[in-house]
Amino acid sequence: MFHCAVSTDSPSPLLRYPTVDELGARAAALAALHPGRARLRRVGTSRAGTPLWLLSVGHGGRHVLVVAGPHANEPVGGATALRLAERVLADRRLREGADTTWNLLLCLDPDGSRRNEGWLAGPYSLGHYFRNFFRPGFLEQPEWLPEGAGGAVLPETRALLDVQDELRPFLQCSLHGVDIGGGFVELTRDLPGLPQRLARAAAHLGVPRELGPYDTLYWPTLGPAVYRIPPPRPGDLTAALTEAAVDSTWFHPHAYGTVTAVVEAPMWGVRAVEDASRPADADAVLRTVAGTLRRDTALLAGILAGVRPSVSAGPDAARLLAAVDDYVLVAPGIADSWEPGTAGARRLPPLDTARLTALALSARRIALRTAGLLHQLVRRAGDGPAGVLLRLDRLIDAWCADYRDGHGARWIPLGCQVEYQARVVLAAFDLAGRQARGDPGSGPPRMSRAGR
CATH class of the missing domain: 1.20.1270 (Substrate Binding Domain Of Dnak; Chain:A; Domain 2)
Incomplete structure (x- = not known):
C-alpha cells in the first residue's frame, strides 16, 4: 500500500467511495447546513431516471465547473467533489476573494456508476474490482460527442452541454480515475506552472506521476505528467481512443475561453510509470x-x-x-x-x-x-x-x-486519492484564474495550504 505522507483529515472523512445516492444526500446536507452559500439543483435526469445534481457554492461572477463521474468505474471524482465543496465553504478566499462560484456536478453517469457498486465498499483488491467492474460502451459514455453537440442524444450529455452553455466557466475540471498506474492531467489550453504544482502534490502524497500514459501516447507534453489534448478530428474508433481527441464536452466550452483540465487520480499505483530511464532493448x-x-x-x-x-x-x-x-x-x-x-x-x-x-x-x-x-x-x-x-x-x-x-501495483488509500485530486484542481483553479485575468503575476489572495 502507498503511504499518504500528510494528513487528509476532512470534516466528513471518507473511508470508502460514496454511492450515487450518498453523493446526493451529502450534498443536500451541505446545502442545508450552509443555506446562504450553497445550493443544490437538479440539472437533468439520467436514462434510468436518476437526478443529475449540481451543487453550487458561492455567488461570484466567474464560474468553475467540476464534473465528477464521467466514467462509471472511476468513483474518486464524486468523493473529490464533496471534498472541494467542504474546502470552498471553509475558505471564503476561494469564493468571494476570487469572485468565483464553484459548480460541482456530482455524477455525470449515475446509471453506470450504480453498476459498479458491487466493489465500491471494498475489499479493495484487484480481483474484486475487475470481477465487479462496469464501463459502458464508447457510444454510451456521456462526455463524448461522436455526432457533435447538435447530435448529442444521451440525456446526461445534453444536461452537461446545457450547464456549460449557461455557466460559460473559465475552468472546467473533469475528474477521472486511473485504475492502475499514476496521476496525470490533460489540458485543452496550457496552464504554465501546473506540472510543478502537480509534482509537489504527488510527492507529498506518495502518488506516482504517469510520464507516458497510454491515453496521451500521441499528444504533446506540456511538462512531466501534463499533456495537451489535441483539437478533435474525425477518425475510426481505434484512432479516437488512442491517437486523437474525438469531439467532446471537454472542447464544447472552448469558444467561451474555458480551459478544461482532465484530472486523473490512480487507485493502484505503479512506480515504474515515472521511470524515465531507457531500457536496453x-x-x-x-x-x-x-x-x-x-x-x-x-x-x-x-x-x-x-x-x-x-x-x-x-x-x-x-x-x-x-x-x-x-x-x-x-x-x-x-x-x-x-x-x-x-x-x-x-x-x-x-x-x-x-x-x-x-x-x-x-x-x-x-x-x-x-x-x-x-x-x-x-x-x-x-x-x-x-x-x-x-x-x-x-x-x-x-x-x-x-x-x-x-x-x-499497490493500493493508494482513498483519502490520498481524493486529496491529490483536490489539490490538483485547486492548483488549476489558481493558475486558470490568473490566466483569465491576463495577469500571470497576480492572483486571488494567497491560496489555502490545500491548493499549493
Whole structure:
C-alpha cells in the first residue's frame, strides 16, 4: 500500500467511495447546513431516471465547473467533489476573494456508476474490482460527442452541454480515475506552472506521476505528467481512443475561453510509470507487450464466441456485451500499431521505461476488463458453458497477480486519492484564474495550504 505522507483529515472523512445516492444526500446536507452559500439543483435526469445534481457554492461572477463521474468505474471524482465543496465553504478566499462560484456536478453517469457498486465498499483488491467492474460502451459514455453537440442524444450529455452553455466557466475540471498506474492531467489550453504544482502534490502524497500514459501516447507534453489534448478530428474508433481527441464536452466550452483540465487520480499505483530511464532493448519489450495483447484478446474472443448464445438474454446483457465487443474490436488494431517495424510503431514517441510500462499496463487492462465483464455475464446468466467461469477466474487471478507481482501495483488509500485530486484542481483553479485575468503575476489572495 502507498503511504499518504500528510494528513487528509476532512470534516466528513471518507473511508470508502460514496454511492450515487450518498453523493446526493451529502450534498443536500451541505446545502442545508450552509443555506446562504450553497445550493443544490437538479440539472437533468439520467436514462434510468436518476437526478443529475449540481451543487453550487458561492455567488461570484466567474464560474468553475467540476464534473465528477464521467466514467462509471472511476468513483474518486464524486468523493473529490464533496471534498472541494467542504474546502470552498471553509475558505471564503476561494469564493468571494476570487469572485468565483464553484459548480460541482456530482455524477455525470449515475446509471453506470450504480453498476459498479458491487466493489465500491471494498475489499479493495484487484480481483474484486475487475470481477465487479462496469464501463459502458464508447457510444454510451456521456462526455463524448461522436455526432457533435447538435447530435448529442444521451440525456446526461445534453444536461452537461446545457450547464456549460449557461455557466460559460473559465475552468472546467473533469475528474477521472486511473485504475492502475499514476496521476496525470490533460489540458485543452496550457496552464504554465501546473506540472510543478502537480509534482509537489504527488510527492507529498506518495502518488506516482504517469510520464507516458497510454491515453496521451500521441499528444504533446506540456511538462512531466501534463499533456495537451489535441483539437478533435474525425477518425475510426481505434484512432479516437488512442491517437486523437474525438469531439467532446471537454472542447464544447472552448469558444467561451474555458480551459478544461482532465484530472486523473490512480487507485493502484505503479512506480515504474515515472521511470524515465531507457531500457536496453525497447523493441523487444514492445514486441512482448503487443504479442501479449494480441494473444489475450484472441483467447477472450474465443470465450466470448462460446458464451454469447447462452448469456445474450441475461440481465443487462446488452450493455455488458457492448463494452466487451468494444474491447475485442479495438485491441487487435492497437496491438498491430505497437508491433516494432510497422508504420504505427514508427510513429510512437521515444519509448522509455515509463511509456513501456504504461503500454504493458494498458494491454493487461483491456484483457482484465474484458474478462471481468465476461465473468459477470456468465454469473448473471447462470447457465454458461461448463467450466467457463472457472477458466475466467483463473485468467483474472493470473493477470491480477501480474499487476501485483510483476508491476508492483499497490493500493493508494482513498483519502490520498481524493486529496491529490483536490489539490490538483485547486492548483488549476489558481493558475486558470490568473490566466483569465491576463495577469500571470497576480492572483486571488494567497491560496489555502490545500491548493499549493
